[in-house]
Amino acid sequence: MNDGTRTARLLPWAGSEGKPCYLLTDGDGPLSRMADVVESTQLGMAGELLDHAADLLTDARATPEQLRFLLSRMCEALTDVHRIAESRGMRLR
Template sequence: MLPWPGADGAPAFLAPDAAGRLTQLADEVEAAQLGTATEVLRYARALITEPGVTARELQFAALRLAECLTDALRIAESRGARLADGGAR
């Protein structure tokens, strides 16, 4: 499963015999998504302890956290599926 959704929002899959550049791109996107999630979480944690934070700021942080969680769950599902398949990509 690729770390981005298909055109209809459903999971997108890489053909079993496909390898090379698309596989490398998927790995790079996963790493970027997890890195972004780490940064967003750090900023959100700082924001919620900030005195005077507005509802709009919290809403923005919540939206970004939801996006990152969606990406992280897609990555976890993909990696879990690969483990169940014996690590095959």
């Protein structure tokens, strides 16, 4: 998506009703920088969650509730990472 001079960036958060949010940008504005920070934070949190998952999955004492909670957080993180990958892929075109 673009309007001739600016491209539409898929933002790393959802809008109302879970719909995607886009920003028409040249890539160098305050909202673009905020989106960069949010993406970096989301990716960092996903990495930490992967480390936690590796530990929990090797713990024979992990309960079904703990594993279910982990899976819920993993789904959230994967949704964030997928949105970031989509956004970056769109900007490469």
